[in-house]
Amino acid sequence: MPQITYRKAINDALAEEIIRDENVVIIGEEVARYNGAYKVTEGLWERFGDKRVVDAPISEAGFIGMGVGASMLGIRPVMELMFWSFAYVAWDQIINNAGQVRYMSGGLINCPIVIRGPANGGTNVGATHSHTPENFIANTPGLKVVCPATAYDAKGLMKAAIRDNDPVCVMENTLLYGETWEVPDEEYVIPLGVADIKREGTDISFIAHGRAVITALKAAEILAAEHGIQAEVLDLRSIRPLDEEAILKTVAKTHRVVLVDENKPFCGVSSQIAAMIQEQAFDDLDAPVQRVCSLDAPAIYSPALEKIQLPTPDRVVYKALQIL
Amino acid sequence: MISVTEEEVAIDPADYAQAKINKSLSSKDKIGLLREMLRIRRFEQVSLKFYNQGVMGGFLHLYIGQEAVAVGTISLMGDNDHIITAYRDHGHALAVGMSMNECMAELLGKATGCSRGKGGSMHYFAPDKNYWGGHGIVGGQTPLGLGLAYALKYKGLKGCCFCYMGDGAVNQGAYHESLNLAALWKLPVVYVIENNKYSMGTTIDRSSAMRNCLAERADGYGIVWDIANGEDLYEVRAKAHNALERAHKHSLPTVLEIDTYRYYGHSVADANAKKYRSPEEIERYKAHHDPLRLWEKRLVDEGVMTVEEIEKLDESIKDEANAAAQFALDSEFPAPETIFEDVYWEVDNNTESGSTGRHFFGD
Numbered sequence: 213m214p215q216i217t218y219r220k221a222i223n224d225a226l227a228e229e230i231i232r233d234e235n236v237v238i239i240g241e242e243v244a245r246y247n248g249a250y251k252v253t254e255g256l257w258e259r260f261g262d263k264r265v266v267d268a269p270i271s272e273a274g275f276i277g278m279g280v281g282a283s284m285l286g287i288r289p290v291m292e293l294m295f296w297s298f299a300y301v302a303w304d305q306i307i308n309n310a311g312q313v314r315y316m317s318g319g320l321i322n323c324p325i326v327i328r329g330p331a332n333g334g335t336n337v338g339a340t341h342s343h344t345p346e347n348f349i350a351n352t353p354g355l356k357v358v359c360p361a362t363a364y365d366a367k368g369l370m371k372a373a374i375r376d377n378d379p380v381c382v383m384e385n386t387l388l389y390g391e392t393w394e395v396p397d398e399e400y401v402i403p404l405g406v407a408d409i410k411r412e413g414t415d416i417s418f419i420a421h422g423r424a425v426i427t428a429l430k431a432a433e434i435l436a437a438e439h440g441i442q443a444e445v446l447d448l449r450s451i452r453p454l455d456e457e458a459i460l461k462t463v464a465k466t467h468r469v470v471l472v473d474e475n476k477p478f479c480g481v482s483s484q485i486a487a488m489i490q491e492q493a494f495d496d497l498d499a500p501v502q503r504v505c506s507l508d509a510p511a512i513y514s515p516a517l518e519k520i521q522l523p524t525p526d527r528v529v530y531k532a533l534q535i536l
Numbered sequence: 537m538i539s540v541t542e543e544e545v546a547i548d549p550a551d552y553a554q555a556k557i558n559k560s561l562s563s564k565d566k567i568g569l570l571r572e573m574l575r576i577r578r579f580e581q582v583s584l585k586f587y588n589q590g591v592m593g594g595f596l597h598l599y600i601g602q603e604a605v606a607v608g609t610i611s612l613m614g615d616n617d618h619i620i621t622a623y624r625d626h627g628h629a630l631a632v633g634m635s636m637n638e639c640m641a642e643l644l645g646k647a648t649g650c651s652r653g654k655g656g657s658m659h660y661f662a663p664d665k666n667y668w669g670g671h672g673i674v675g676g677q678t679p680l681g682l683g684l685a686y687a688l689k690y691k692g693l694k695g696c697c698f699c700y701m702g703d704g705a706v707n708q709g710a711y712h713e714s715l716n717l718a719a720l721w722k723l724p725v726v727y728v729i730e731n732n733k734y735s736m737g738t739t740i741d742r743s744s745a746m747r748n749c750l751a752e753r754a755d756g757y758g759i760v761w762d763i764a765n766g767e768d769l770y771e772v773r774a775k776a777h778n779a780l781e782r783a784h785k786h787s788l789p790t791v792l793e794i795d796t797y798r799y800y801g802h803s804v805a806d807a808n809a810k811k812y813r814s815p816e817e818i819e820r821y822k823a824h825h826d827p828l829r830l831w832e833k834r835l836v837d838e839g840v841m842t843v844e845e846i847e848k849l850d851e852s853i854k855d856e857a858n859a860a861a862q863f864a865l866d867s868e869f870p871a872p873e874t875i876f877e878d879v880y881w882e883v884d885n886n887t888e889s890g891s892t893g894r895h896f897f898g899d
Contacts, residue, residue, distance in 0.1 A: 235690075237690065263690070268717075269716060269717070269720065271713035271716060271717065273679060273709060273710045273713055274679050274682070274710060274713025274714050274716065274717050275679075275713075275717060276679070277676070277678070277679020277680055277682070277683065277710060277714070278679045278680075278682045278683040278686055278714070278717060279683060280679070280680055280683055281620075281668075281679060281680035281681060281682060281683020281684045281686070281687070282683035282684070282686045282687040282690065283683070284663070284668060284680070284683070284684065284687075285618075285683075285684055285687035285688070285691075286687065286691075287683075287686070287687045287690055287691075304673055304676050304710070305676070305679055305710070308672075308673055308676055309671075309676060309677075309679075309680055313669070314878055314879065314880075314881065315654055315878050315879055316651055316654055316655040316659040316661070316669070316670070317651050317654075317655060317659070317661035317663070317669065317670075317878075318649070318650065318651035318652030318653070318654050318655065318661070318878055319652070319877065319878030319881075319884055320651070320661050320662070320663050320664075321661060321663055321668070322881035324881075353879050353895075353896065354879050354880070356880075372889070375889075376882060376889055377881040377882055377885075377887075377889075378880045378881050378882055403888065403889060403892045404889060404892060404893060405889075405892035405893015405894070405895075406892050406893060450893055452893075452895070453892060453893030453894055453895045454893050454894050454897075455892075455893045455894075456893070456894045484897070488897075
């Protein structure tokens with residue numbers, strides 16, 4: 213099976229969907245002639261031209277809102293945010309318009325729009341460029357949010373997101389763009405709301421999404437090598453809809469849980485998962501649910517400290533050992 | 537101005553009745569325009585009673601005094617023309633042909649409301665009539681209107697989007713971003729600024745920096761703009777038609793500022809409605825600038841209708857409004873389980889995507 217980067221996997225998904233559906237259009241800052249700030253859209257403008265790949269000026273509220281309006285009339289815009297951190301200037305368009313218009317119209321309207329881009333810290337760019345807003349988006353009924361952790365998932369989830377008839381926010385990760393995974397040549401789509409066990413284990417469950425899955429996998433290797441402990445790693449892939457069944461299943465299997473989450477701890481995604489586990493699987497637990505999140509301060513610039521502000525394998529191992 | 541169409545030159549500013557688009561109106565058409573304005577006024581007068589009786593909740597932003605703007609512009613719409621507006625949306629809804637029943641029921645939060653009781657006064661929708669709402673956040677609809685125009689152009693349809701907004705919305709960033717995009721990408725959108733002179737309780741001179749008028753700001757983006765007197769239905773139609781033609785023929789945007797006036801407060805809950813402006817000012821508009829009375833006078837002068845015929849029409853519309861009120865009162869509230877409907881298309885339509893994973897949380 214060919215090994216391709218996370219970046220290329222998304223690029224392939226976009227190209228395949230542009231070919232499949234004449235209403236798919238890529239819009240964003242620097243997506244066309246510049247080939248994408250992170251080269252995710254590289255070559256697409258050259259292949260598909262001005263109509264299908266459109267450079268937008270720096271006006272996130274304007275062009276995201278425009279995409280929402282166009283989607284109401286059946287266009288399927290895939291809007292790139294150079295960083296999800298920039299979504300905050302388009303918040304009204306994303307939350308109030310994409311998120312609420314179906315409800316407020318009593319179901320008369322739907323918005324088949326995708327809003328995508330990187331949403332991560334860890335790249336020494338300071339707090340304003342390091343936000344992870346998946347918890348904010350997931351807090352808004354009407355919106356969907358997915359956070360792929362691998363190239364394989366990024367491609368399959370992106371295709372599902374574009375074909376979905378509701379607004380889907382795809383949160384990628386610049387630290388993963390250059391990483392490679394096996395991705396088949398054949399067409400495949402990964403449904404939203406289906407989690408994936410990235411590593412089988414029997415002693416403890418690590419539940420994560422996005423790059424935290426990679427962190428959890430590294431922690432699992434350390435535990436296996438140094439302590440003979442087998443951790444299961446469950447990748448949520450999609451935050452809303454959420455594969456609750458898969459979560460409850462792994463909890464019932466291992467009885468111990470560490471949630472790994474690059475969100476800040478207060479009202480983060482893992483807060484919801486922890487609440488859900490104690491409500492629905494209390495009797496399956498042999499120990500309190502543990503969490504490893506980003507340290508609770510704005511994202512720091514200093515490269516030395518930023519590394520430890522995000523969840524690290526060592527912190528996951530430490531938390532795991534406390535409940536084993 | 538960057539372009540002047542033939543039709544524009546053809547308008548005699550002294551008499552908009554002679555504009556081609558107005559000369560083509562039959563007597564029946566003219567009576568139809570009166571009917572639509574009367575429907576708005578009578579509908580809202582009944583809704584005001586509901587509000588004062590505490591039968592409905594939320595806000596009630598009345599359109600009374602501004603009727604010629606919605607009716608005049610919407611009367612020009614063809615199959616591929618679309619509209620979107622802000623929260624003062626009853627007039628546009630009725631003018632596109634929505635029934636008083638569904639609109640009144642929505643005010644009361646009933647299941648028979650146009651939005652099944654989920655939107656309320658500020659959020660009327662009728663996509664089947666090319667009416668995309670009804671939006672509550674000031675200026676928030678301006679990029680959406682741009683998007684409707686983008687979709688029309690993308691699909692190669694000869695159409696246009698009238699995107700209505702108040703004078704208060706011109707200072708929102710999203711509007712300026714939209715103007716830039718509209719000009720940059722040559723999108724067939726017409727921003728209709730319904731200038732009723734007050735953004736809630738703040739007068740224009742205290743909120744907006746400008747040289748002569750709000751529309752003039754379009755110059756900064758190279759967008760053609762115009763101003764119209766909103767008390768004259770003929771003028772509204774003539775000038776809006778120019779904008780529509782510019783969109784249809786040249787795929788170019790327009791900013792059209794229409795001078796108008798609201799008789800009631802920003803909303804009915806506006807406690808200061810008669811403090812930030814004088815009662816005399818309101819009376820002056822009602823007495824001398826009322827678009828409905830002026831249109832009635834036109835029709836009598838032109839020999840299209842007699843006073844008696846107008847009264848008879850008015851009575852029938854009052855009956856329609858009262859019947860709608862009864863319909864709304866008699867309608868059921870939505871069932872509790874409908875709270876979770878109309879959130880996700882995929883769930884509502886029971887698709888595979890709507891059934892993988894959990895979409896709703898809590899109890």
